[in-house]
Amino acid sequence: MLVASGRGNSDDLLHSSHTAGLSAEDRNLATALVLGTLRWQIALDGRIQTMLQRPDQRLAEPVAIALRLGAFQLLHLDRIPPHAAINESVELVRASGNPHATGMANAILRKVMTQKPGRPIHESTSALATRLSHPGWMVERWASNYGRSVAIKICEAGQRELGAPELFADSAEQDLPRMDDGSRLVAELAAVAAPGAARVWDTCAAPGGKSLILAKRLPGAKVLATDVSPRRLTAMRSRIAEYSYAAAMEIEVVDATLPPASLGTFDLILADVPCSGTGTLARNPEIRLRLMPADLSRHASRQRKILSAALKALEPGGRLLYSTCSLEPEECERVVEAVLAEKEFAGVVRAVSVEPLLRKQELLNGKLEGAVRGEYLRTLPGVHPGDGFFAALMERVG
Template sequence: MEKGNAGALLRSRVALVLAEVLRGHSLTEALQIHQPRVAERDRALLAELAYGVCREFFYLDAIAGQLLRQPLKKKDQDIRALLLSGLYQLVFTRIPAHAAIGESAGAARLLKKKWAVAVVNGSLRCFQRESQQLIEKIKRQNTPEVRYNQPRWLVDAICKAWPQQAESVLKGLQLRPPFILRVNLQRCELSEYISELAAEGLKGRLVPGIPSALMLEKPVDVSRLPGFGEGRVSVQDGGAQLAAFLLDAQPGMRVLDACAAPGGKTGHLLEHTPDLDLVAVDVDAQRLARVAENMQRLGFSPQLLAGDASRPEGAWAKCVYDRILVDAPCTATGVMRRHPDIKLLRRPADVEALVQRQKEILAAQWSLLKPGGKMLYATCSLLPQENDEQISSFLREHEDARAVMLASRTGIGMHHGLQLLPDKLETDGFYYALLEKQEI
């Protein structure tokens, strides 16, 4: 890549990150590759622009469609991303228009596509002149994709699954995610930690129904959180924190966390019930390294093993467990405000494939559960196929399984489990079902 001014270099990197997402790679992976290649002072802006474009993608793409004389070719996803990034800066940030336009055009040159300099420059200047008319035109069209910044298939799926709550859920998914803390209640009371935050100029408030959670008014670097380095507090969504309370593990029990990475629920299980014989397994050895890092900060030493939860092998698969947590791979439709690239990555066919994998994991893990033991099935999905319908199917196929009704001050009680919706700020979308293995 050619040398250029810092602004153009930054915007070229934003375009490359977003182009990776448009080709099917996760935003997290793309940022891990490209963030180290920009100056440290620019990394936060790189992430803000990349996340922002993903969050507002369908709205921005509709505007871009009005500006371009003809659609860009598939091989020019980087230029499409660059144009969307420029529009995001003009509509949603305080970046001066001359910088957003000029440096976006300069980035096209750095991307070795000189023909695109005029396209990007002309399109953004046209929007600057005619923004009000263009935005009004988009609003008049009022398509579900633009109104909710979601693909049409997913809007339809959410409306079908949650007809009464669909509007509030779809609006909730457009919000910026809350900054939720998990306080280690073995080491600190919530009221005590609120006081410690106040001493640092930070305001925390309780999250209804989540005994270990506090919400901050705005995100901060973890270095500003009292006791973070010593493991007294962690960052974790309130809905995710429910798992440790619902699993009902008791001291001395042998517990399996079958899909453990990145380790948030693993750590909370040990905080909530310190004397557990806990084994944490994940199919991805690299992600398991993150679990190890988290455990080191928290001061815990569970057994960490690489393994496929759908095909248990090795020493961990020869044991039986009192409690098993299955935090199953899913569409992640409930956490899209934290991971807005999901709306661009997911396809309808993914649902069926994930449902099948969940079914395989449930069956495999059930064989490792002691009679009288309990398994907590969890997803961060809003789709019934992955949640209550999945559990209904499991119960039909396993005569020794019984669903335990979950008592919670938050969420919606389903036929078999508990559903949290992202229609409120405090929690993302999660599903939990607790299954007990009976003697036959």
């Protein structure tokens, strides 16, 4: 209920006391049910709505959740027998305090079981978005920015369970943090951008994976990892403590939009800023249910402040890598271009192509074709391994 109402997220739920006592098998099933139902919620709701006696009928949230869980199992989860999926969902409706809705729930789920959805010869973008359970406005944007075929690949990637990392040949090394390919790629690019850096700042560091990569790759550097959230930094400190090569890392609570002058200046800065997260919908499926177009400008405003503040802390000759896990230009290219156009950075900071950095990456196993667009890195779910990321490299020249 907390996730459905927007007051929680799937990751917190799946790592909470609600699942702590489950066996490994049951915990895996709970993960599949929660993430799968969230990934397919838009399509499931559309299908269920057509089976109601009144198409405009608004269901109580507990009833809607039970129907989604049941429909997801019937349509996408072969490991659950259909009769068990239906019976358990009907019992959830009863247990939620809505016994009057059990007959309706049973009837709808039996229709779902017997009436399998077909595929039209041609789909509008709106129909495609509904079938692949993404908001229409998102898919329209992706089709416009990347082309219809790529938009389909992005949507299809958003519906798949997460696989093992595949971009780096050494992903199984015990002393490296386990993380998504796209997320690690950003950290590796930052490290290779300034291999001689003495002072490094990871501005928005939690949960800490990128900070660990920086500490591993730059053993002679003094790494400062900051985040605005004390709660997230507490969890990060516990994670960092597991890696001996990060023992000297400094961790502080800092608002990266207004960093104190006492932080000093840095040779290398990684600004992996908070964003909409539209490149991570397989990992964070609830984002698609909450994000609205107007949210992008709010994110961009904060991102410009972080980038501007970080550039002011960059030493002459120093380099900064700006990154997001967003697919939206407002949070990516346009943020970089807007900040570099500011008077105080004109002739002082320049954009640098990421392509030479990718060539230096001997760890890559060759799956990033088309990932460089102009001077920037742009990975896309379903096209490249891992989540979708954007990265832009900047250098202070004066």
